Amino acid sequence: MEVRRVSEAVIRRMPKYYRQLQVLQAQGVERISSGKLAQMMRLNASQVRQDFNCFGGFGQQGYGYNVNTLLNEIKGILALNQTHVAIVAGAGNIGRALASFDNFEQQGFSITALFDINEELVGTQVNGKPVLNISEMEEYVKQNNVTVGIIAARRSAAQELADRMVQAGIKGIWNFAPIDVTASVPVENIHMTDSLICLTYKMFHNVG
Amino acid sequence: MEVRRVSEAVIRRMPKYYRQLQVLQAQGVERISSGKLAQMMRLNASQVRQDFNCFGGFGQQGYGYNVNTLLNEIKGILALNQTHVAIVAGAGNIGRALASFDNFEQQGFSITALFDINEELVGTQVNGKPVLNISEMEEYVKQNNVTVGIIAARRSAAQELADRMVQAGIKGIWNFAPIDVTASVPVENIHMTDSLICLTYKMFHNVG
Secondary structure (H helix, E strand, O other): OOOOOOOHHHHHHHHHHHHHHHHHHHOOOOEEOHHHHHHHOOOOHHHHHHHHHOOOOOOEOOOEEEHHHHHHHHHHHOOOOOOEEEEEEOOOHHHHHHHHOHHHHHOOEEEEEEEEOOOOOOOOEEOOEEEEEHHHHHHHHHHOOOOEEEEOOOHHHHHHHHHHHHHHOOOEEEEOOOOOOOOOOOEEEOOHHHHHHHHHHHHHOOOO | OOOOOOOHHHHHHHHHHHHHHHHHHHOOOOEEOHHHHHHHOOOOHHHHHHHHHOOOOOOEOOOEEEHHHHHHHHHHHOOOOOOEEEEEEOOOHHHHHHHHOOHHHHOOEEEEEEEEOOOOOOOOEEOOEEEEEHHHHHHHHHHOOOOEEEEOOOHHHHHHHHHHHHHHOOOEEEEOOOOOOOOOOOEEEOOHHHHHHHHHHHHHOOOO
């Protein structure tokens, strides 16, 4: 399927459709209208139809969407019908939590190793995955077809790690260090504290 | 200061200004123009000025912003000049990682206890914080002026925990369970996997 010029906002909504459809499938719902789906997701129906039209549309006007078919189409678009091999650079608290989080595995992301500079961590295991010396990262990436690099290191090390990952052939970076890294491959910079700060803003300014 | 009708998009940008200004302050920068700040944050200058005008504006036209003053103003707006007491419901991998993450503490969020239903976890400690029985949560919230409730439990328990938290007097909920919870207080639902999925979408569709 040809997919082009999809806006960031649409890309951001795709995982949400995916989640909502998984819930519907689990509930045994076979068919859903764009209006009903929109309502569940607090969007409007034309928004949903527009979003799906970016990918050629998935249904027949006035007939609704088949939940299984739609879920499979979106799964394919999101490349979730294949396994992605990932590594974690940094075996501290965040790195260890990410490696322990089996939810990623269920979505097709297989974290196979962690890397750290700390000799006391190297040689240990996290959730059955080895912690290797950071100096071995590049070789490991090449040997194991790693496509996703997760950065869970301190701020000062993050950009260098991103550069090394890209050099080694990694195709996308998921960064948890508290600094935005840049790369020639797609990057998602996660700032968990931003969300917490937005929460307190709303608490203190009485935003519904 | 009176703050009203600030859009979600502006709220979302405030923590990012806060982070960028912290970097500037650490670099010893004393004054910054909206244009320069915009450039650093990949916004445009009028956007920055508009955002700040939501809060009464912070500078003199053509003269730029004093970094320290601006940082302090934003800190106040975000309620980061005070300590927020938080608890974590769920002492599994995510709950433990959150309680171990000292970054929150630095931002003024003090996680003082975790709660779990699992008797094997109750009585243990995570990063010096006690894991208490979930049945004690309400009483603890009331006794300790807890304002932020963090949900790190399984999907099926999340909404009930949210309801109990609000009943007990919690003012905002930060939810990590893989389901959106709703409440009469502000809620931030975190779906980390959504970000990972957006990353792979971009990798597979060659989105810059």
